[in-house]
Structures are given as C-alpha cells and as structure tokens.
Amino acid sequence: MSIADRNRRKEIRARLSVAAAIVVLAGAASGCGAQLEGRGVPGMAPVDLASLAVGPFPSAPVDYEPKLETKGDVFAIESRRLFGYLVAPYEVDSEMAALDTTRIVAAPGSAFSDSLGVLPAQFEPIAESNRLIAGVVTVRSNQKLRAMRNMSIALLRFPSDDAARSAATEFDRVMGELLPNRHALAIPGHPDAVASTANDQKGYVFATRGPMVVMAMTTVPQPDANALVTQLRTMLDLQLDRLTRFEPTPVDQILDLPANPDGIMRLALPPLPVSGDDTARRVQPAGIYDAAGQLHFEPRAAELKAVLASAGVDAVARNDATVYRTRDLDSAFRLQRALTEPREDEQSRDSPPGIADAQCLQRDTDAFDQYYEYICVLVHGRYVAVVGGDGLPGGLFDPSLYQRAAAQYSILARGA
Secondary structure (H helix, E strand, O other): OHHHHHHHHHHHHHHHHHHHHHHHHHHHHHOOOOOOOOOOOOOOOOOOOHHHHOOOOOOOOOOOOOOOHHHHHHHHHHHHHHHHHHHOOHOOOOOEEEEEEEEEEEOOOOOOOOOOOOHHHHHHHHHHHOOOEEEEEEEEEOOOOOOOEEEEEEEEEEEEHHHHHHHHHHHHHHHHHHHOEEEEEOOOOOOOOEEEEEOEEEEEEEEEEEEEEEEEEEEEOHHHHHHHHHHHHHHHHHHHHHHOOOOOOOOOHHHOOOOOOOHHHHHHOOOOOOOOOOOOOOOOOOOEHHHHHHHHHOOOOOHHHHHHOOOOEEEEEOOEEEEEOOOOHHHHHHHHHHHHOOOOOOHHHHHOOOOOOOOOEEEEEOOOOOOOEEEEEEEOEEEEHHHHHOEEEEEOOOOOHHHHHHHHHHHHHHHO
16 A cells, blocks of 8 residues: 555544544543443443444444446455465465465456566456456565565466466466576476576466466575475465365356355444545455455464464454454454454554453554554454554544444444
8 A cells, every 4th residue: 555545544534533532532431430231241341332432433234235346346256265275375484474465366457566476467468368257366475674585376267277278378478578587497296387487586386277377476585496496386285285175166156155144244344435435445355254265364364373263263254344253252252362462563552432342452554564553353242353443644543443443343232
C-alpha cells in the first residue's frame, strides 16, 4: 500500500473520529456503575450491549451478499479454495516466516506487477490468452536485508492440462527474455520442472500438475546454486503432493459452492462505505476460508498453525473483521491469547469500553507495512473476532476502532 493510499485512509477515518472520540468516552462514563446484561456464557465477562458505543457501524448480523458482477468475481470463489492447498514458504524453510503479501491472482489483475518476483507484468497477457480461471500467490521472507531469504509461491488454474503446459512454457520463455544470462537448474525428482537462475542467488521454477501451474521464486543470502535447488525441490515435493488432493471445480459449478455455510459471514463486521472508499481494504478478499487457507493471511502463521488445529477452527469468515469458529469457549480464549501475545514490536492497549474480555495490541508499523497498526481480538462463545485499524495523522489513536470492535461484539452476541 502506498503512502498516499495510507494517508487517504487516515483522512477518511479522521472524518468519522471527531464524533467517535466523544461517543466512546461518553459510553465509558455512562457504563460506570451500570448493571451489565448480555448473553454471556460461563467464563465470559458480562457485557451490557445497550451501552456499547458502536457509532455508525451495524450492531446486528447483516445478510452477506457476495459481489458477483463479473466473471472474475465468480472465479475468485475458486481462488479462495486454492488457498487451502497452497504451500507456505515457512513450510519449505522455517526462517521464511514473515508475511510480505498474500493475494488472489486474476487476469487482468494487479497481482501481475512484481518486476523482480514470480508474477512480472509480462506474464499477464500469457495468463489471459490461456484463459486463467483461478490463482493465488503468497510471499514470505526472513526480513533480513543483509542475509535475505524469501520465497514467492503461486498456483494458477487453467481450463485444461494443455492450457497449463502452454502457459508454463510461455512463462519460462518470457523469463528467459527478462534474464538473458540465466542458466538451467536440474531439480532432482522433478524432471519435467523447468528451473533457472541468472546469479545462483535467485532462482525460478515452473511446473505443471494437470490444469495447474506451480510457480516459485526463491532467494538465498549468497550465490549458491545447490541451496536454490534444495529450496525449489522441497517446495515442489510439498506442493505437487498437496495438489493430488485438489479437485478443480467445473466452471459451470463454481456458483454452486457454499458461499456462506451456516451463515457465518453474517457474523463478520461488514465494511462501511465512506466517500467511495470502505474500511475493509486490507482484509480482502472477503469470503469463507478453511483454517489452512486463513493461515496464508496470518502474520504469525507458523506459530498459529498448531493453535488453529488444537482450537478446532473449522471455518473463518473474512470481511471488515475476521471471525474464527473454534470448538468451544475454552478454545476461543486460547486462540485469543495466541493472537494477542505481544512481540518485541508490539504493546498491549486498553480494551474497548464495556468489553472486559477484549485484548488489543498496537504494532510498530510504517507506510509500507500491510498490517494494521492496531488490532482488538474479541471472544464470544466459540467465536473469535479480530478487528484492525490504523492510527490518525500525527500518530493519534483512532477511537473508531473501539466503535468497530463494539459493533463486532454486538453482532456476535446477537447472532452467534
């Protein structure tokens, strides 16, 4: 996200927040000494829903209507499924755990913009001509500028095996034009994969499995062709094995896939349109994910993988907030603790007024950081919700975050 985009969002939030500060403080004062009511369960602190300051945000479940205006909107449903089969870089090398980006890939689409990565702009017409159906990409690194390790992994689904092979061949041809001095890398166990490098420090690979193209770029700290081969081989071993469990959805049946199982999307705070913008820019793409798919959006994915499994997370709804459905209340609190344990660059903040069980964090961020500066994590029953936001210009806290957290809690209390 550019500095201009971030400043624009801060200005938009600022317009909401002058009144929000007054309302939040008033709500905190009026709550003192009030009898707390609400649909609490054993282990949850009671909450008086009527006293929560929700501002302009909805405080009851809202019917979810997915955007299905274009072919790309329909294909995005299949892309969200793909996240559940995508290998993460930290599975290849545990050092590559810091999330850089996770995105849906569409043609045409902004994902084809990384001139130095796995999806340069020159690949976009190839994806279009071979009729790309669905795609996803994730990028992680060790965030060490002097000893960089990073990996981008992309999965692209085409209409047929032939289309996938054609696309992979063309991708490799264009890569040769971008890197005229490259040389081939042989990947043991994967004779059909096409891998190359120009400097033995950054390597690329293209492989196919049925209608799927697997693409990856990896970087090692020092020129070392063997290290590149090891990274790419491990990635292919994992990714091609995982794809054996993936059944592509026939195009004419994509709309038949469950868009809102058990109505869980009704429980996730929807975005509030503001001057043509909305508050959900960072949590897109909205929709339902399984735990494996959600991990690709988690900054702490390597640590959370076991937590999501032990908590029995079976569905995640992503909208302007992210809602996890766990096994039970105890599991929900364990997940909350895992999501909010402060790291070196984080500090705890006060809970929103009236919601004692909420846990909030402030992160040290910069203009290029894709993570929210603030998050609040709420628990109600078996559900955990994460609401994020940025500060206002001048480093001021935006009190509308507390309004959104209060609205999200109210939605869970009234709908879960």
